Structure formats: structure tokens, C-alpha cells
Amino acid sequence: MDTGTHIVMGIALGGFALADPVVASNPVTMTAVISGVIIGSLAPDVDTVLKLRDNAVYIRHHRGATHSIPAVILWPILITGGLSLFFPEANLLHLWLWSFLAVFMHVFVDIFNSYGTQALRPISNRWIALGVVNTFDPIIFGAHVLALTIWAFGANPVWTMSVLYISMFIYYLVRFAVQAAIKQAVRNTIPGTDKVFVAPTMRFFHWRIAADTDRHHYVGRAYGRAINIYDKFMKKELPDNNMIQAALKDKNMAAFISFSPLYRWEINEYGNIYEVRLIDLRYRSNDYYPFVAVVHMDKDCKILNSYTGWIFSEDKLRKKLDYSHN
Template identity: 30%
Template sequence: MAASLKRYKKAAPSHHNLLERQEREAMDTVSHLLFGATLAGMAHLQPEVAADPALSAAILTAALIGSHAPDFDSALRLKGPDAYVKHHRGFSHSIPALLVWPFLIGGPSSWLWGAGEHAALVCAWTFAAVVLHVLFDLTNAYGVQCLWPFRRKWLHLDALCLTDIALVLLHGIAAGGWALGVWADPGAVCLAAWVATAVYAVWRTVHHAIVVRRVKRRFGRPLAVHVLPGLWWFNWQYVVQADTGEFHLGVIQGRRMLPFDTLPKPQDAEEHACVRVSRGTANVQALLRFAKRVYVKWQAQQDGGFLVTWTDLRFWRDKDWPFRAEVRLDDKLNVVEQRIGWHKKAWEPPYV
């Protein structure tokens, strides 16, 4: 595996359209919609909801929209990939947005279904859907600025994948059974799904903390440790920045810690003129706004000029750096082209 990554470091980059290959950083839309559906199902624990089809439909509509609303910032792609990377999971996931989304969604949903007298209740369930969206994004490794404007830092727990198979199955069964009329009491079934979800999320978060401690013990006194979840339980990948500045990459499978590669401190690369010029481009600045473990390399091109590649090493995989900003410069250090985004499929690691 290490050899494949080293080949990537020497190889010319792909020229495929980056926008066609970008993966959405937000947790999978299907997951969020399933969470919204089971949240609306849990609302049937309230007698007035279970007895009023119009109110039930209003809450379902509002919960489905609210469970995805923070990701409406995907429209920023129209302004360019750098704007999307810079602001995605920012304001739309912030404290002010949590207060605004319920009124923008809950009010119209209650009016649409003729349940205007229950608008406050519909807004309350919408608020729950939006908050849960942000909390699930918080458990992911990409991060979220959920405390803005009080704190601009990107927060992330690194405990759950972008699309967690266990949660998709759990909520898919609960929501599907409700839609098919299988459950005599959908409120109780959906409540059980959410209780199991809470227990599962806590377990994964605690397990992540245990794995981080294992990695720290292995490397003594590292400057930084990041552990990201794999698609299957007990599988993780890590990046460690040693006190010498070099980076150690590896995977954890159960109790086995398997080193993958070691990258030297990129001090010499950062001093090159082409790297200094690329740092000022919009795409690189967007990456630097949230990246935790920045790594950069440059290559002289056969036709003249340079290619500078920036990445966040948290999101490494065995064959390349799937999230990266690339800047092409001519031999006079003029920027010719710049790109940023994900170069991977949804089912490929890392799952963020």
C-alpha cells in the first residue's frame, strides 16, 4: 500500500473535471431523511399527532425538510468550489441558523396541511430535526462550525462515518415499517430506534477516545493524533504528527495497529517559490481555513511550470490524497489553473 501512495506522489495528476468527481461532505442525504422520518414517527407518541392526519403530515414534511435544511448551503457550489469548501457546514449549521430554520420550515408546513393552529408544535419538531442534523455532522470527521458566532473553530468528534450502515439499517427498518403500516405503534418503534441511536453514538465516541489513547501510547509524545472511523466496526485509520514534524499514517484493525507510511516534514517544500505563490490562491486559502494537518508537495512539469498539491492528511487513503487543492503555475510562477475538492466515490475511504 505504501508503494502505491509513493507512486501517486510522483505521478501526474488526473485531468478529469473535478466538479463531476466531488463528493458531498455533508452526511449522506438519505441518512438525514431517514432520521427526519423516524423523528416524525416518534411524534406519534403525542396523542394529538396520532389522532390528526393533517398535523402528522405537517410534522413529517417539516421534519424531512428540517433534517436536510442545514445542507442547503450546497447552493454555494454555484459560486465556485472554493466558496463551498470555505462556507459549507458554517453559518447554515450555526446557532443563529438553528433558530431560523424552524420558522422558515415549520410555519409554511403547518399552513400547507391546514394545521396552522399547531404551528408552534410543528416548529418544535422542525427544531429537533435541525439540531439532530448538526449533532450528527458533529460526530463526523469533516467538522462543523456549530458554535458560530461565539466560536469559529471547526468541531468534530471523528466517531461516525458519513453514512453509518448500522444507523441507516436501523432507521430504514423503523421508517419503512411505519410507511408500510407494519407497526401498530410507530411512535414506540421510532422512539426505540432513537434510544438505540443515542446509545450507539455514545459507544462509538467512547471507543474512539480509547483508540486515540492507544495511538498516543504507541507514539509517545506526538504533536497531534487524528483517528478516523472505517466503514466497519473496530476499523480505524490514523495520522500522527510526531514531535519531529514527520507524519505517520496507519490503520487499526481490532487490536492490530498496522503502520502504512511515513511522510517527512514538508519544510523544504514550503520554502519553494511555487508553494509560496500557490498559498495565496482562493482554493488553497479555502482549504487552509479548516484543515488540521496540512501537507504540501510540488512537482516540476515536463512541459514547464509546476504543480503544487495541498491536502489535509486526516483524509488520506492508500492510493492518493482524495481531498486536495491543486494549483498549476507556469515557469514564471503565474497561476494557470486551480482546483479543489474530493477525488473519490462515496463508498471509498475516508468516510467523511
């Protein structure tokens, strides 16, 4: 989820923590626990700073190690240890328990969007992305803000958050049901489909779709159960030649492939420059495919420059790449 949603989720969990008699009866423990759950709700996303280095590192590692099984164990220990310096009289066991729940909930809810996490590391490096809610879901965010507002006006926080969590559980079930119905509608619309990706948007009934058959890639949108196919691409295997082999060794290209399960490729020539481009088919927006990996090389397959990330126009892509060699 986005940072704002993680923050309101952390505050809501702090309200629910008052169901714990040890927390509710001790002001110092209460303050420490509320601080701990808010910090725990944000801590796994500390790897966002990787974006300052470059996109390849960010794509490969964001929601990786910091969302792994060891991290879920380590974060609460660090949070409890740090807060104990400021709240030495707090009950450390209960501080650790609620901090652990906050960290676990952060990683758990991230599984449900289309980016996903590597939550099973080190057992498995597979990305787990269920794709039933958008990274920012206005209904989830709005429900939390409403619950926090009701709490602020004096309602019992435990009962308020209990109603919130029950509502969210039902909402997620509905989202799974809608996603399943859309996948079936895609299979009915495109005979022979062997792979279907359904990605949510901020609109409840609007979903991005990408599907594979043995011969073609299909890209479109779903509005309820109505399927609109916008693009159809012939399915082609990457050629096995020196140019492709050199491109695949580039860190930006490798990061893209590690993250994207459905893409097409292009090879273009611009004067003395050869371009290899991989295009993720899951994120079509306004007739454009913004998530790409691009490698430029010379005729000897020496890489001149490369880029991977989100680009919404060719002009911006050109600015990202160094064209001084033109």
C-alpha cells in the same frame, strides 16, 4: 450524515412526534408536523448546491452558515411559515417545535462525523468534528430502516422510535469508547505523538489514523486495537518564498487550508510550470491521498490554474487542470 440517513431520521422523528397529544389527535397538525420534520431534517444541507459553483466555495461554506446557530433558529420559522400556507388549521406552535427539533438533530448528528460543522457560528468559526461515525454509517441507517419497517407493519411508532433512539445513544457511546481505545493504541505505538486524528470508515472496526510527532507525520489504519502504519513523512514547514506566498493567496489553496488540519506539501517542476501541492493525510485510500489542493504557476509566480477537492488518480487531476499552457 448523508442525505439518505437524514431522510430516514426525519421520518423516524415524525413517528416519535406522535407522542405529542396535540399532534396525535389532530390529523392536519400530524400531516404538517411529519412534513415539517422531514423538511427540517434536510434543510441545512441546501448549501450542497454550492458544489455547482466550485469546490473552493463548497469546502469553505458547506455545513457552515446553514448549520450555524442563527440558521437553527431561522430554518424552523421558514418551514413553519411555508407549511402554514398549505395547512392553515395546523397548530403552528407544535409545528414549529417539531421542525426546530428536526433541524437541531440534523446539525447535531453532523458533528459526530469527521467532516463536522461550524455549528457555533457566529460565536466561533471553528469546525466541530468528533469523528466517531462515518458520513454514511450502515448500522445507523439500517437501524432506522428496520424501525420504520416495524412501524409500517403496525407497531406503535412512539415505542418503536423510543427503542431506536435508546439503541442509537448506546451505539454512539460504544463508538466513542472504541475511538478512545484506538487513540491510546496509536500513542502507545508511536512514542511522542502530540496530535492524533482517528477517522471512521463504514466498517465498525476499521479506522483511518493520522498522527504527528515533532519530526514526522504518520498515516495508517486501525483494525480494532491493531495499528498498521503505512506511510511516514518528514515534517517540514512551508517555505517562506514568493512561490508559496503566491500559492497561498489562491482561493482553492486557501479553502483547503481552512479545512485541513493535517497535511504535507510538495513543490514540483514540469518544464516551465511550477506546482505547489498540499496533501491531506487523513484520507489515505488504496495507497493514494485523494484530498488535495494544487496550484500551477509560471516562473514569475503567476498562477496558471488551480484545483482543490477529491481526486483518486493523477489522470483525473490532469483533466481537472488546464494543460493547454504546457
